[in-house]
């Protein structure tokens with residue numbers, strides 16, 4: 001696979017698998033490549049003897065990936081306890097139930113197998129196993145002390161959870177959807193096997209892929225970004241613009257999947273370092289309240305947020321315009337930045353992701369709650385946005401996206 005290695009230190013090549021270590025400041029060992037899943041036994045062995053495998057209700061069973069994981073672990077004498085009850089937008093109550101099951105079975109390592117929901121739930125279960133009390137308190141700032149070792153196996157190119165110390169949960173009582181951020185929930189090892197992503201339905205490829213793109217765009221625009229993060233994010237934006245429509249049209253295109261999977265993991269790394277901004281800041285309340293698909297919520301909000309933002313950070317939009325192939329000749333800077341906004345709209349069209357908040361179930365009567373909840377749960381993301389944004393602008397944006 002040929003791609004930039006500017007930020008990856010390739011320490012060794014084991015057979016056909018790339019083992020990437022010391023990526024920027026992220027202390028994760030990334031095992032990347034088609035077929036790399038089969039390393040799960042040997043990689044887990046260093047961390048435990050009884051693995052708690054966290055996954056969703058159906059997809060990893062249907063595709064046979066769960067059975068393969070159990071088999072590879074068994075070959076290395078690692079017992080497994082499977083928890084297969086993770087929902088999309090995983091709940092704090094699900095994590096609590098799973099953590100007591102883990103303790104009952106005395107598991108010593110946690111494997112998150114699936115998309116972002118499964119990996120995020122796995123992180124929170126590993127964290128809850130050693131930190132007493134309600135996980136919501138830790139999500140709202142209480143400090144943890146440790147976590148069981150976590151191995152992430154991503155089957156989607158979406159959340160980038162395999163590359164960060166974040167895990168998003170929804171509290172079913174308050175509808176707060178917010179990240180736990182803790183250095184203890186970095187996966188020890190992340191397996192990124194593009195082959196596992198090829199069986200996704202096309203609507204999931206589009207929605208999760210757009211989430212990945214959103215991560216890189218947001219980290220690039222973030223006030224808290226820095227030059228090395230900006231360069232990584234730009235590389236991912238360029239790759240996703242080019243290759244996401246290709247895998248959406250042809251999910252068996254292995255080479256394009258490699259690029260998309262790599263860019264997705266970069267998306268996780270960059271939000272870990274720079275944070276997200278307004279799209280995630282405004283989307284979490286939507287999927288927290290209505291259990292909407294995260295990537296679709298982002299798609300509904302993204303164009304209007306870019307329109308609201310591009311004039312205030314024109315230079316950054318011009319840099320994005322370059323990597324997504326916009327020809328600037330004959331255009332003023334402002335026109336080129338606007339072309340960049342339009343290119344995102346075109347991409348959403350190509351991914352059949354032109355949705356509105358109304359189509360996701362949002363009503364005008366929800367808007368005040370969404371604004372209030374965004375200010376409460378996503379304070380950091382809103383203040384990290386490059387353009388100042390108060391309640392009034394949030395309200396106008398939500399209404400414009402209905």
Ligand SMILES: [Fe+2]
Pocket residue numbers: 159211215280294
């Ligand atoms: Fe996301």
